Structures are given as structure tokens and as C-alpha cells.
Amino acid sequence: MSIDPAGRVARSTARPHSETRRHAPIRTFLHTDDGVTIDSVYDPPSFVYDTSAPPSRIPVFVIAHGFTGDVDRPHVRRVAEAFARYGAVVTFSFRGHGASGGRSTVGDREVLDLAAAVAWARELGHTRVATVGFSMGGSVVLRHAALYRQEHAGRTQAHSDAVVSVSAPARWYYRGTAPMRRVHWLITRPEGRLVGRYGFRTRIHHRDWDPVPLSPVEAVPKIAPTPLLIVHGDRDGYFPLDHPRMLAQAAGDHADLWIEPMGHAEHAADDELLGRIGDWAVTAGG
Numbered sequence: 001m002s003i004d005p006a007g008r009v010a011r012s013t014a015r016p017h018s019e020t021r022r023h024a025p026i027r028t029f030l031h032t033d034d035g036v037t038i039d040s041v042y043d044p045p046s047f048v049y050d051t052s053a054p055p056s057r058i059p060v061f062v063i064a065h066g067f068t069g070d071v072d073r074p075h076v077r078r079v080a081e082a083f084a085r086y087g088a089v090v091t092f093s094f095r096g097h098g099a100s101g102g103r104s105t106v107g108d109r110e111v112l113d114l115a116a117a118v119a120w121a122r123e124l125g126h127t128r129v130a131t132v133g134f135s136m137g138g139s140v141v142l143r144h145a146a147l148y149r150q151e152h153a154g155r156t157q158a159h160s161d162a163v164v165s166v167s168a169p170a171r172w173y174y175r176g177t178a179p180m181r182r183v184h185w186l187i188t189r190p191e192g193r194l195v196g197r198y199g200f201r202t203r204i205h206h207r208d209w210d211p212v213p214l215s216p217v218e219a220v221p222k223i224a225p226t227p228l229l230i231v232h233g234d235r236d237g238y239f240p241l242d243h244p245r246m247l248a249q250a251a252g253d254h255a256d257l258w259i260e261p262m263g264h265a266e267h268a269a270d271d272e273l274l275g276r277i278g279d280w281a282v283t284a285g286g
Helices: 074-083 110-123 136-147 149-158 178-188 190-200 216-222 241-254 271-284
Strands: 002-004 028-031 037-043 060-064 088-092 129-134 162-166 228-233 253-259
Touching: 002 241, 028 110, 037 110, 060 074, 060 110, 060 136, 074 088, 074 129, 074 190, 074 228, 074 271, 088 110, 110 129, 110 136, 129 136, 129 271, 136 162, 162 271, 228 241, 228 271, 241 271
Parallel strands: 002 253, 060 088, 060 129, 129 162, 162 228, 228 253
Antiparallel strands: 028 037, 037 088
């Protein structure tokens, strides 16, 4: 495991390109294995490698947003625009969020939503897929990578070739900070779920987990040999630094840990950091 407090790695030869032309995005509803419709957007890259290059030569980033986000939120669109300088981008709204169907299970069955998005990216011709998740989405990309391994690619085509988890928890039911106590009120209380529905466009399932899903810290040892990057802010108000350190320790030598001077998730990740993540993912994903 390599740890760099500044989060810096050697730059690859893959550089962001200046925008020359941009094809129209594709918007559709995907269907998960359990029948939920997922609002999804495909953005071609904002550069042109070669006008005759097939999608198989262009990496794709599949973005898993945080709790109460959705595909149309400005902070999600900003992330998509940043990664479009390095490859194509698939964004989607988790179940219960935005225009997607179903109700949020706050990181449990959302793995099926991400699997549908990754499979769609591969159907579009991309052979190198990097999954990048933030906060709740950060826990989902870890569990997805553990559950959808490349050896099952012939069956699912939903595996990832590189994984980036930003501001993710290491363990479930954490209530050690005031923001997380507010999140638990939103999830567990009827009045909180009403606030989620009408205040955040997020429909939250009323049932408890049964069974409790694999936790992020239990998932990371199962991700190897897929390259893994764990990014966390030293001023994160939701999850303190013991969370990323637990994840990195459990992951072992195949993971990189970046402790960044930032707060929490998409809102705190500036363009410079997103650029370094994009460069890392392109290099790590082959």
C-alpha cells in the first residue's frame, strides 16, 4: 500500500486533451437485475483521440454519486465534465434518487444499480471501465468490485478494471459525528424520510437491512488484483480518518491511499484532484 499525504502519483502519458468536438450525450433508463429503472446518461469524451478509433480504445468512467445526489445535480455534472477530459463518462441516479425508480436502501441494493451502469458502458463498446464513487457511492463501488469479479465477466460483463472510492465509510451504522447523526435521523425516522422525499428528491426505504450487507472494510480484501484508490479528506465532517485508514489496511499492498486537504465527497473535490484521479484511473485501468 502506498500512502502519500499529498495524494500525488507519477504522471502518466495519458493527458487531458483540449476540446475539439463533442457528440450528443445519450440518456436512457436502465433496468437492474431486481427490476428497478435507473435514469442514466452517457457522455462521450470531450476530446477526440482519432476519429476512427472505436470505443474499445477509450476508457469510460462510471460515477456513483453520494446520498441525496442524482444525475442532474450540478456537483455530479461537474464531476462528469472533469472526467470527460480523460474518457467517456456514465452517470446515473441511484434507486430512489431523482427520476430513477424504487427506494433508496442507502448502499445495499445500490450495487445492482452500479452493475447495470457498468454493463451498459461495456455494451457501448468500452473495454476499460473505472468506477468512481463518492460517500455512499464510495461504499457501493467497493462492494461492487468485491461482488462482481472479472472471473465472472462472461456472465455479467459488469466488473470494473479500476476502482476509486472517495469519502467512503469503512463500517456501517457510524454515528460518531453530528452530520452522520442527522443522516441517520433522515433514514430511520418517518419524518426524516418525508424530508428526504420532498426536500432532497430522495425516496428512502422504511425497512431495515436484512441481511446486513457486506461492509466496505470486509469488501476491500476481495477486490485484488483490481487496482484500488482510496481518497479521503483530512477535514471530512462525516467520517474521520480512521475510516480510510481501516480500508487501506484491509486492502493491503494493492491499494493506494490519498489523504487530501479537503472536506467531504463531490462538493469538496476540486478540479485539480479530479484530474489526478482521472489520470490515476486511466493508468491503473490499462
